[in-house]
Amino acid sequence: MSTESTVVTGNQRIAKWSVNISIVFLCLWVLVPIYLLIANTFSSPAEVNAFPKRIYPSFDTESVRFFMNFYGVGSALWNSFKVACLTMIMSIAVGAPAGYALSRFEFRGKNTFRVLVLMTRAFPLPLLALPLAVMFIKVGLDDTVLGLAIVHTVLALPFAVLITFSLFSGVPVELEEAAWTLGCNRLQAFIKVIFPLVLPGIAASAIFAFVISWNEVFAAAVLTIEHRTLPAFLLQSLDDAPLHLKFAGGAVLVVPALIFIFMVRKYLFSMWGIANR
Amino acid sequence: MKSFVKQTGAAVVALSLSVVANSASAQDLLFWSKQGKPVEEAQAMRDAVLSGFEGSVDFQPNDGGPWLTRLQAEIEAGEGKIGVLGALHGDYTTFADDLADLSDIDLGDAAMNETFMELGKLGTSEQKYIPWMQATYVMAANKKALEHLPEGADIDALTYDQLIEWSKTMAEETGSPKFGFPAGPKGLKHRFFQGYMYPSYTNSMVTKFRSAEAETAWNKFKELWSYTNPGSTGYSAMQEQLLTEEVWVVFDHTARLANAFNERPDDFIAFPAPAGPTGRGFMPVVVGVAIPKTAPDMDAAKKLVSYMANPATQIETLKALSFFPVVDVELPSDMPAAVQLSGSAIAKMSGSADANPGLLPVGLGDLGGEFSQVYTDTFERIVLGGEDVRAVLDAQAETLRNVMVEANAPCWAPDPASDGPCPVE
Numbered sequence: 001m002s003t004e005s006t007v008v009t010g011n012q013r014i015a016k017w018s019v020n021i022s023i024v025f026l027c028l029w030v031l032v033p034i035y036l037l038i039a040n041t042f043s044s045p046a047e048v049n050a051f052p053k054r055i056y057p058s059f060d061t062e063s064v065r066f067f068m069n070f071y072g073v074g075s076a077l078w079n080s081f082k083v084a085c086l087t088m089i090m091s092i093a094v095g096a097p098a099g100y101a102l103s104r105f106e107f108r109g110k111n112t113f114r115v116l117v118l119m120t121r122a123f124p125l126p127l128l129a130l131p132l133a134v135m136f137i138k139v140g141l142d143d144t145v146l147g148l149a150i151v152h153t154v155l156a157l158p159f160a161v162l163i164t165f166s167l168f169s170g171v172p173v174e175l176e177e178a179a180w181t182l183g184c185n186r187l188q189a190f191i192k193v194i195f196p197l198v199l200p201g202i203a204a205s206a207i208f209a210f211v212i213s214w215n216e217v218f219a220a221a222v223l224t225i226e227h228r229t230l231p232a233f234l235l236q237s238l239d240d241a242p243l244h245l246k247f248a249g250g251a252v253l254v255v256p257a258l259i260f261i262f263m264v265r266k267y268l269f270s271m272w273g274i275a276n277r
Numbered sequence: 278m279k280s281f282v283k284q285t286g287a288a289v290v291a292l293s294l295s296v297v298a299n300s301a302s303a304q305d306l307l308f309w310s311k312q313g314k315p316v317e318e319a320q321a322m323r324d325a326v327l328s329g330f331e332g333s334v335d336f337q338p339n340d341g342g343p344w345l346t347r348l349q350a351e352i353e354a355g356e357g358k359i360g361v362l363g364a365l366h367g368d369y370t371t372f373a374d375d376l377a378d379l380s381d382i383d384l385g386d387a388a389m390n391e392t393f394m395e396l397g398k399l400g401t402s403e404q405k406y407i408p409w410m411q412a413t414y415v416m417a418a419n420k421k422a423l424e425h426l427p428e429g430a431d432i433d434a435l436t437y438d439q440l441i442e443w444s445k446t447m448a449e450e451t452g453s454p455k456f457g458f459p460a461g462p463k464g465l466k467h468r469f470f471q472g473y474m475y476p477s478y479t480n481s482m483v484t485k486f487r488s489a490e491a492e493t494a495w496n497k498f499k500e501l502w503s504y505t506n507p508g509s510t511g512y513s514a515m516q517e518q519l520l521t522e523e524v525w526v527v528f529d530h531t532a533r534l535a536n537a538f539n540e541r542p543d544d545f546i547a548f549p550a551p552a553g554p555t556g557r558g559f560m561p562v563v564v565g566v567a568i569p570k571t572a573p574d575m576d577a578a579k580k581l582v583s584y585m586a587n588p589a590t591q592i593e594t595l596k597a598l599s600f601f602p603v604v605d606v607e608l609p610s611d612m613p614a615a616v617q618l619s620g621s622a623i624a625k626m627s628g629s630a631d632a633n634p635g636l637l638p639v640g641l642g643d644l645g646g647e648f649s650q651v652y653t654d655t656f657e658r659i660v661l662g663g664e665d666v667r668a669v670l671d672a673q674a675e676t677l678r679n680v681m682v683e684a685n686a687p688c689w690a691p692d693p694a695s696d697g698p699c700p701v702e
Contacts, residue, residue: 045540049520070316071323126342133350137357221343222350225307225358226335237316237338242536243517245316 037254040247048244063248076233077256079145080214083229086149087156087213088206094153095160096202102161103168117161120154129222136223143225151219156209163205167198203267214257230256305335306577309348310363312410312564313598314338321597329593330584332577341368348372348569357571360578362406366396366563369406371643377568378403382579387586388605393563400640406565409585410600412531413561414468415622417515417538417547422525425450433625435551437477437497440526444504447525454506457524463513465530466656467649472560473528474498476635476691477553483681483699484692487674494553495659495666502660510661519545530562531623535599535615542614549626556633558691559626563637564600633691640686648684651677674701 040048041064042057067073101107102114132151133142141147171194179189220232231253238249313322319338327334339347344364351357352375362369362376369376380403393408416435425446426432430439444456460466471482478494479485506524514533518524520540527534528550537545550559566585568578584590591602592609599615601623608620626632641648651673658669678701688699 049540066317066320070320126346129343129346130350130353133347134354137350137354143358218343221339222346225337226305228337232343234316237314237319239314239340241315241317242540243520249316 034254034258037247037250040244041251043244043247045242045244048247063244064251066245067248067252072228072233073230073252076228076230079224079227080229080231082145083149083152083220084210084213086145087152088210090149090153091156091160091209092164092202092206095157095205096164098161099164099166100168102165104173117158121158125155125216125218129219132219133222142223143227145224145227148220148223148227148229149213151223152213152216153209155216156212159208159212160205163208164198164202167201167205168194171197200267203264207261207264207267210260211257305333306360306574306581307358308334308336308361308363308581309344309359310336310338311341311344311365311368312338312363312600314340318598322594326590326593326597329590330581332580334581344368351571352569355571356573357569358573359569360572360574361581362567362569363409363564364567366406366565366637366639367641367645369565369567370399370641370645372567372569373399373401373405375570376405377570377572377575378405379407379568379579379582380404382407382583384583384586387588387591389586390603393603396563396636396639397565406567407582407586408603409564409566410591410594410598411561411563411603412600413559413623413626414465414473414528414530414550415534415547415619415626416550417519417527417529417534417545417618419519419522419525420544420546422447422455423546432546432548434629435548437501437551437553440551441497441501441504444501444526448504454504455525456501456505457512457515457518457527458502458505458509459512459515459527459529459533460509460656461511461513465533467652468530468560468562469528470652470656471638471649472635473550473558474553476558476633477551477555480555480633481692482635483677483688484702486677486701487670488702490554491670492666495655495670497553498656499660499666531601531615531619532599534619535613538615538618539613542618545618547618547622549622549629552629552631556631557626557629558633558635560635560637561627563603635691636689638686639689641680641684644680644684647680648677651680677701 039055039057042059042061044058044060044062047058047060098117102110136142136147141150175193175197176189179193180186184192215231216229217231217235220229224232234249234253238246241249308327310322313319313336319336322336322338327336345368348359348362351359352372382404384407389408390411393411394404397404397406397408399405418432422443423432425443427439427442427446430443435443440456444454447455458464458466458469474494475482475485475491478497479488479490481488485491506518508518508523512518515524515527515529516534516537519527519534519537531547534547538547550557552558566582568575568582572578585594586604588602588604588606591604591606595601595608595616596613599613599619601620608616612620627634638645638648654676655669655673658664658673659666681698681701685698687697688695692699
């Protein structure tokens, strides 16, 4: 009896330990590259190339200063932010109603519609970019923040539709019906009952759209010139840059996105339903 | 939390409205370039080279994909923002019809290289681009490698056999292969085979592709490969591996070695490419500036083109991009280390008694990529795949012949001129 219980606790202990080890491993998996990126950003060029690597950075700011003075980084950062915000709004404005319709109504061609939404991701952007750019030039959308945001919205839309679809499906239709019996019309029931319940999820899918826009390079490089976004502006230039500038440029690209995601992490978690509502 | 979302939401909406209402700012002359991409080069182009121009120029370097797509889109739409293009000779061949004629451009007192001007016509009667700068490929070495140099070998007049022996000695004495070759996906390996190995062993680039001499050349390269750092299949710009000291002796484009020379000028040397039985093959690379017919301000664009050919601008460009002038200039003595080191290696290489220049492919149009692919595939099958040299050469010669016939391209140096497409014997 007693031996049996020690065996059980022994097994439990092993299980607990392996969970802990996995957690530590996964954290390191994410944190070590970010640490190396930051540490190398604040090292002098000679130290970046040296081997073995230093563990602590020497807080040499040469590489960082280069980017501070690099022509156009500020405005590109601002453009990226503007495009990402517009993408966020448009993808929710179009995606959420579509998600609601998919979850609440039965209509002809529903399945076709779902496939069509996914199809927008089936075509590689380099293939679409040429006709798109020709059309944009003719219509006058070329080299505008709005034009690029429209393209990014199309890219983000499948995710917005699918995420909101599952959000609305997760809210029992009985709640809505109860609101109707208590005197709400359809719109009121939606605004007063459904919307507050799905709000965190909507915010999460909006953030997802933001991230998709933030990371997109090809369309941004072809469709914008004066209104370049940060990845389009920097990513191609970093390809052939020396190592220490690659690290610093990487940090310039990653840190704003990290800060943004850290600020909104609560909403991001709610996408998987683990936030405290 | 709800109010936070609402507030952020409101702020975002307000911001977006202001964005949509925003109108475009004043127009700069757009310089759409494939060169000068690395951040510090782009910075130098803006600060040192283009700041002297009378108008304001927006210098935008790009990857090949976006560069081409944007240009194609503007040509197709019949209007655009690109004022001036900057790209390699080979990039322009597809667009000859869409480039403005620059025959009437005033180059001032710049004495332009005649051969390069002729290349700039792209086989037409009009001047399609004006040469902007040139570069080539050289060898570079860490000074630590010099003590392993084979006895009696002159670093400025190496042969391929001596290079192989040198690499072998280094591998044996240091315990790891110290020769590095840019054979990665973005490495310029095909230029080595086209402009260095083939002319050095066969005195040809195309015609003698499958000759017995070519077979010897590939077997020699296989031998060299056995003393080459196996990481080479991932290398692109060899300056990185020189700086990390992963390898000691390398072959690459001068612009892709510049950082190593500039950062540690006392640790590295540049020297001419080796010679083979038929001379010291090397390949000069020409970059040109052109104006698409859709340019919004043709006059300003032409002014910028002639400004780029100005001797003073050419010297600034050399400092910024490590590409060499195409006009006659007198170089000042305060040039960066990369310029001095590569410059003297280039001078020794092109001035050597056995120099055997092989030009960049001419007249292939949009088949340039397929032409290079033949050499890359041959390398991968023979050297990486270990296939039989003769069989691979016979098979690839067939592909090469098809490319030449389809492009209907006559031979270029070092192959003797031909009537009709350049034959593959």
